[in-house]
Amino acid sequence: MYCEPAFCVIIWHKKNKYILVNNMILDYIKSVLVIVPVYNESQNIDFILSDLSAVSGYDVVYVNDASADDSAEKLRAMGQRVVDLPINLGIGGCMQAGYKFAQKHGYDIAVQYDGDGQHCASEIPKLVKLIEDGYDYVIGSRFMDNTGYRSTAARRIGIRLLSLMIRILSGRYILDVTSGFRACNRDVINMFCEYYPRDYPEPEVAGALARKGYSVAEVSVVMRERQGGVSSIRVLKSIYYMIKVATAILFSYRCYPKKKGERKS
Amino acid sequence: MMSSSFQMILIGATGFSLIFTSVMIIRKQMRIKYSLAWFLLNLVLVVFAVFPGIVKRLAELMHIYSDTNTIFLIMIFILYCLCFGFSIALSRNSNRIADLTQQMGILQAEIDSLMGRENRQNKAS
Numbered sequence: 001m002y003c004e005p006a007f008c009v010i011i012w013h014k015k016n017k018y019i020l021v022n023n024m025i026l027d028y029i030k031s032v033l034v035i036v037p038v039y040n041e042s043q044n045i046d047f048i049l050s051d052l053s054a055v056s057g058y059d060v061v062y063v064n065d066a067s068a069d070d071s072a073e074k075l076r077a078m079g080q081r082v083v084d085l086p087i088n089l090g091i092g093g094c095m096q097a098g099y100k101f102a103q104k105h106g107y108d109i110a111v112q113y114d115g116d117g118q119h120c121a122s123e124i125p126k127l128v129k130l131i132e133d134g135y136d137y138v139i140g141s142r143f144m145d146n147t148g149y150r151s152t153a154a155r156r157i158g159i160r161l162l163s164l165m166i167r168i169l170s171g172r173y174i175l176d177v178t179s180g181f182r183a184c185n186r187d188v189i190n191m192f193c194e195y196y197p198r199d200y201p202e203p204e205v206a207g208a209l210a211r212k213g214y215s216v217a218e219v220s221v222v223m224r225e226r227q228g229g230v231s232s233i234r235v236l237k238s239i240y241y242m243i244k245v246a247t248a249i250l251f252s253y254r255c256y257p258k259k260k261g262e263r264k265s
Numbered sequence: 266m267m268s269s270s271f272q273m274i275l276i277g278a279t280g281f282s283l284i285f286t287s288v289m290i291i292r293k294q295m296r297i298k299y300s301l302a303w304f305l306l307n308l309v310l311v312v313f314a315v316f317p318g319i320v321k322r323l324a325e326l327m328h329i330y331s332d333t334n335t336i337f338l339i340m341i342f343i344l345y346c347l348c349f350g351f352s353i354a355l356s357r358n359s360n361r362i363a364d365l366t367q368q369m370g371i372l373q374a375e376i377d378s379l380m381g382r383e384n385r386q387n388k389a390s
Contacts, residue, residue, distance in 0.1 A: 061374070063370065064370075076377070079381075081374055081377070081378065082374060082377070083367075083370040083371055083373070083374045084370050084373050084374070085366050085367065085369070085370045086366060086369055086370070087362065087366045089363050089366055089367070093363045093366070093367065096363070096367060097366075097367035097370050097371065100367055100368075100371060101371050101374065104371060198359075198363065
């Protein structure tokens with residue numbers, strides 16, 4: 001049997017990789033950007049860098065939300081890409097800057113990886129895999145299996161309530177609505193560049209995407225206990241948090257366009 | 266009925282407010298656009314103070330017992346509208362500031378990477 005000798009070429013066009021065999025596109029490797037929001041994480045930076053260096057193939061951008069400490073200088077000294085915000089915008093504005101960076105540089109997938117060291121870089125491929133499988137938005141969940149993550153009873157009840165609210169409104173069951181460990185595809189990146197909530201964005205965005213018919217998946221991940229710093233949700237703020245987030249889930253889905261094409265369950 | 270002393274208070278307060286607004290405009294600390302609302306408010310107050318008959322008629326129309334209460338109600342309504350407008354203006358400005366901040370950060374990152382490339386080339390040559 002005669003077989004024409006095949007030649008394989010890998011082309012990098014902007015951020016996208018194409019594998020060509022005999023001048024036909026055989027495969028297309030999606031480019032992934034890991035966005036790390038950083039706020040006063042100076043003591044965590046070495047840990048984050050070593051954690052992220054364990055996984056290869058992903059570009060990383062750090063978004064410094066006007067830290068008071070030397071987080072940005074430290075990162076720059078280590079040759080990392082830093083989007084340095086001159087004014088503190090909160091986690092939402094910080095993440096939106098990351099999504100805008102991803103959009104401008106043509107990335108296919110954006111992953112949120114918090115700078116406080118809670119998330120494990122080794123779990124990122126799990127999220128990316130699901131996006132490559134066709135999901136629009138993937139949430140890394142602490143509660144799906146017994147991953148040994150501990151939290152207070154009050155916080156668990158709050159998360160349950162928000163989860164129930166999203167379930168009633170959208171029909172989708174999302175367990176860990178407050179998890180910040182997320183990945184999204186290019187459609188969602190473009191939408192986030194248009195609108196992303198400024199404070200406490202996680203449950204709001206998950207609810208809004210589910211209500212608008214985007215396919216939201218949840219995958220079980222292991223998370224570490226907080227390495228340092230304090231949670232953004234303090235006891236006194238928790239009532240405000242619940243009211244604000246509940247109101248946001250009720251209304252803000254209208255900021256996003258409906259999913260085009262058929263719904264994927 | 267409005268007492269004459271109440272009328273004088275209204276006119277005095279309005280005069281003070283007018284002077285203050287004008288000074289702020291001259292010092293360029295208030296945009297003309299936003300001062301218009303305050304001028305309108307003052308105008309309404311002066312008209313009420315000079316022609317109490319209008320207030321009396323309005324009170325009868327709205328079935329409010331006292332003329333002064335009518336003035337309070339109308340002023341509160343106007344202030345409510347103003348505050349609502351300011352909330353909208355504030356939110357819009359906050360969005361614009363966030364957008365500018367983000368663009369600045371991204372541009373800074375791009376400049377950094379360009380400068381880094383240039384430095385590497387200089388070292389190589």
